[in-house]
Amino acid sequence: MLYVQVLVNGLVLGGLYSCIAVGFSLVWGVLNVINILHGSLIILGSYAAFFAYQYLHINPFLFVPVAALLLFCLGYAIQLVFINRVMGSAVLITLTLTFGLNLLLYNLMILAFKADFRKVTLSPPLGSLNLAGVIVPVDRVISMGFALALVGLLYALLRGSRIGRAIVAVRMDREAAQLMGVNVSRIYAITFGLGAAMAGAAGSLFSVMFPISPETANALLGKAFVICVLGGLGSVPGVMVGGLTLGIIESYSALFFGPEFSVTISFTLLILLLMFRPTGIMGRRGYQ
């Protein structure tokens, strides 16, 4: 029974993880830029949701679209003003740029929000479900539902909409897309905005489940990276697989080794996976 409980915990956590990583994967896949800002953008979304709940009493679940919109605008602006200038440069340059932007955002968040841990405490609490002996808190189930729905929405957007097709076209062949009349730098900005929007939405959901602090950002970034490598880069289903896998791995490793080794275990797995199967579980070739 314990194992089933841990499995369910892992799946619930994994749903949220997919949502955390999908924006990171999108930016990495399409722009070939590692967005070090991603963790901080998630935390920014969490703080937006936290303050909206505290001062305006808006439910964090209802706040998800607002957080997504706010972060979309921020991401769009960051890409247009800064990152578009270094597109196509060496890895070191793009990476260092997002690193610098992240230091700035992190410091601003520390100044504005302090480093204390905070958490949205819903009142009245939503309680928990008991499904044949397996206990699941309702807020986590709703978060997971929202997270998976958001990932599905992004997938539909990329598959079905004009903008989505343009993004996929740019990802496949930038020059050809340009020749077909796609405004590449605008698509880059929209893609980065979408990545940031997913981060903001994930952040709102995150604030319900976990305590937040600007210090959490790096751990989230690390998780996003592990998920992308686990699932294979560049596809939304890959991120889903990677997120759920990481959730399950973390739950079981916390059971067997204790929660303090979660980063070490996921990193060790990551190194092993990269040594023996560098294309991820889904087997799609990643961008190198």
Added chain:
Amino acid sequence: MMRVFAFAAAVVLVLLPALADNYVLRVATTMLMYSALALGWNFIGGFAGYPSFATAAFFGLGAYASGVLQTMGVPMPAAWALGGAIVALFAAALGRAILHLRGHYFAIASLVVAEVLREITNSATDLTGGGMGLNLPVLSLDVTNQARLFYYAMFVAAAAALATTAFVAHNRLGFGLRCIQQNEDAAIMLGINTLRYKVVAFVLSAVFPGVCGGIYASWVNYIDPTDVYDVLLSVKPIVMVLLGGVGTVMGGVYGAILFLLMEELVWRNLLQFHAGLLGIIVVCLVLFLPNGLRGAGWAKPWWRRRTEEAAP
């Protein structure tokens, strides 16, 4: 002319402890430490072109290895050397695991290493004191002589890093690493054992931060995981090398001096905004001076500028 200048600089550095007060000596010690860190990063990041973010991991591991050895009774200089050796072995093993990754994969994998070591250090409470930090044995020396001792220790570390850089730059190894930086597949075609070259560069990039970490631990007497595995320790050397010139011999030194000047003049008045200002500097540097202060012409690639640098 260059030689006269370099000789004069060396004489000043050697005589400095006799001339300067403790504040200047402390700043100079930090400058030497930064130079050693930047020169170390330059082996893997500059010559081989592999964007490593593992400097903090090596620094922290060196600090803890040498600190723990000293609490076990190993004499201080031996602990520094052993700490450096442990870091070198660690880097050789880690390099074999992650140096076959390229670009982003390598960068993030190297970034996570410090996080992992921090977690392990935090959990190994018996050995490291965990989150409470580690107190090192106190030296029976007065303050001024301690400052001089650590100054000379950092001086030796930085000088060794510089000498190694100069040696590598004019050597087969440096040539091979530059080939890897320009086109790794072509380097393989030319018969360069790229993995071996990269592992050597990675180990070199680890040894100097590792030894510096050990000296730093003795210098400040108390270390804790958040301090010595700080991600800024990985970023600062990169910024310094970008400032001074990527892949050049003296770039790391120039960058470290400039960086430290900025730190001393600007940042100590802005303690609340330390990381933020560093972020702004990084962004401006990348956007406006991607080839460092020496790169007057933007698009001029570093290997062309190197020919001027290499002339003695």
